Each structure stands twice: as structure tokens, then as C-alpha cells.
Amino acid sequence: MRDHFTPGEVAERFDLTLDTLRYYEREGLLRRVDRAPSGHRRYRADDVELLGLIRCLRDTDMPIARLREFAELLQAGDHTGHDRLDVLRRHQDRLDQRIAELRANQAAIQHKIDHYVGVPADSAPRPVEETS
Amino acid sequence: MRDHFTPGEVAERFDLTLDTLRYYEREGLLRRVDRAPSGHRRYRADDVELLGLIRCLRDTDMPIARLREFAELLQAGDHTGHDRLDVLRRHQDRLDQRIAELRANQAAIQHKIDHYVGVPADSAPRPVEETS
DNA sequence: GCTTGACCTGGAGTGCGCTCCAGGCCCCAC
DNA sequence: GTGGGGCCTGGAGCGCACTCCAGGTCAAGC
Missing domain, CATH: 1.10.287 (Helix Hairpins)
Structure with missing residues (x-):
């Protein structure tokens, strides 16, 4: 697995639109994603892995709000x-x-x-x- | 089974609000429901039965638009x-x-x-x- | 006669999850 | 240096399924 991925690659991989990807980030489901010097997003392997989980959870109707809570726990550290x-x-x-x-x-x-x-x-x- | 039911009775039976019941009627899921002389709705036994089916179909995520199509077939007669x-x-x-x-x-x-x-x-x- | 409760109408508002848009930037190929 | 593709931002808009509201009517009980 490469160490970073472009928005287009990630969108295709999970069959999401670029808009949805950005929306998830805005909503706090992902941490603030890395940027290339150009300002373009660069998704790391662990972003991609988390997105895989998010996809599963959304496909099984977990609401965005609960996904955000989950993401907040993730960012709060290992003790969560x-x-x-x-x-x-x-x-x-x-x-x-x-x-x-x-x-x-x-x-x-x-x-x-x-x-x-x-x-x-x-x-x-x-x-x-x-x-x- | 009685031959007619009040909105309150029907709402309770299917755990729907009066608003939702009226909404379904407006959207054409039910035929125009009978009225008492006062203007209040009186649901017939077959309205109630159809609502039972509608409830099942909604609970399994059939969209309103398809339910309307189904209702239109019903009203179009036996040949449908x-x-x-x-x-x-x-x-x-x-x-x-x-x-x-x-x-x-x-x-x-x-x-x-x-x-x-x-x-x-x-x-x-x-x-x-x-x-x- | 008065209140209460159930219901009526037309129409506006809400929450969710996207989705679209205008205007702009960067980089590569020709 | 020009064109195109891919991406950027902030913000508006959309579709669905309700849900709420104001103002009104009607019947029953006190």
C-alpha cells in the first residue's frame, strides 16, 4: 500500500464523490487531511483505512453524528x-x-x-x- | 373488526402521527378517506388493511413515490x-x-x-x- | 353558555446527507 | 504560453419524509 493517495483515487476506491469526501472531513469524520504544497489533499494509508470503516458504518446506516463521535474518540487517543x-x-x-x-x-x-x-x-x- | 375507525385509533394502531396519516393521504398512498358529517376522517377496514401493508413497506424502506405507484395500481382496478x-x-x-x-x-x-x-x-x- | 378535546385546513419549516456551483490555483503536455 | 485536468474554497441548494403551526370547527360534558 502506498503511503499517500489523491482524492480521485480515494473517491474511486470507495465509490464516493469528491464532494462527499470533503463533506466527511468538514463534518469531522476524518482528521484534517494532509496537503500537498499545491494545497491538494493527500490521504494517508490510515485515512484510507478509516474511510473503509466509515463506508461500512454508513452503508449500515450509522448516522453522521455518531461517526463524528467515533472520530472524536479516535483523536482523543489510545485510552478511548x-x-x-x-x-x-x-x-x-x-x-x-x-x-x-x-x-x-x-x-x-x-x-x-x-x-x-x-x-x-x-x-x-x-x-x-x-x-x- | 369495526367498519370504521377514527384518526386517533388508526394512528395509535400503527404508531403513526396524525400528521403522517394525513401526509400519506395527501401523497396519494390512500384514496381520499371518508368523512363524518363533521368533516373528520373515518377510516374503513380496507384503509386500515392497506395502511398495514404501507407500514411494512415503509419500514423496509420502500420510498413514498413507489408506494404511490402501488396505490395508483390499486385504484386502477382489479386488472392491475x-x-x-x-x-x-x-x-x-x-x-x-x-x-x-x-x-x-x-x-x-x-x-x-x-x-x-x-x-x-x-x-x-x-x-x-x-x-x- | 362554556370549556375541552379531537380533529380540520393550507402552508411553512426541519433534519439529514449529500450535491452543486462559481471562481480560482497548480501542474503537465503540447 | 496555452489548454486541460484535477483539485481548491465557501456557500447555496436539493430531495426526502416528515413535522409543526395558526386559526378554525364540531360534539360532548358540566
């Missing part, structure tokens, strides 16, 4: 490791809940579909476990 | 049954995809957590299938 882990673990729990909720709703919708089609509602139910 | 089913089935497919995506991201986050804790990344991986 426990709190950071806590944020991530809570997120995983919420994700479990969210997935369960989606499945429950999916099952309910499937009932409507079956009913629509004329199946007597509880014969041949959609096998929920096999839909993942 | 096929199209309506199609909308619902496509939604189920998207939901399958979304759930898979959430799980993949969850697994990636778990890797970060494990790495954080010092587990050598692929010993004792989080048992994804048991998290549902």
Missing part, C-alpha cells in the same frame, strides 16, 4: 479504545435488530403476496431462513 | 393485480439484497472489532448465520 469498541459493538447489536425487523416485515409482506395469489395464507409459507 | 404483485415481489428481492449487504458489512465491521481486540483476524470469527 474501550469506548470505540463499545460504539462498534452497539452498532452490531442494532444491526442484528434491524435485520430481524426487516425479515419480520418481509415475512408479513410475503403473507400478503400469498394471500393475493390465493394461497390459503399458511400453506406453503415462504421459507424465511433460506432467503439470506 | 399482476403489476401489484410484481411491485411486491421486486421489493422482496431488493430486501433480500439489502439484508445480504447488511450482513456483509456487519461481517467486515466484526473483522475490525476482532482486530481491535487483538484476535488474529480469522481465528474465532463471528458466526454470521447465528446472528439472525
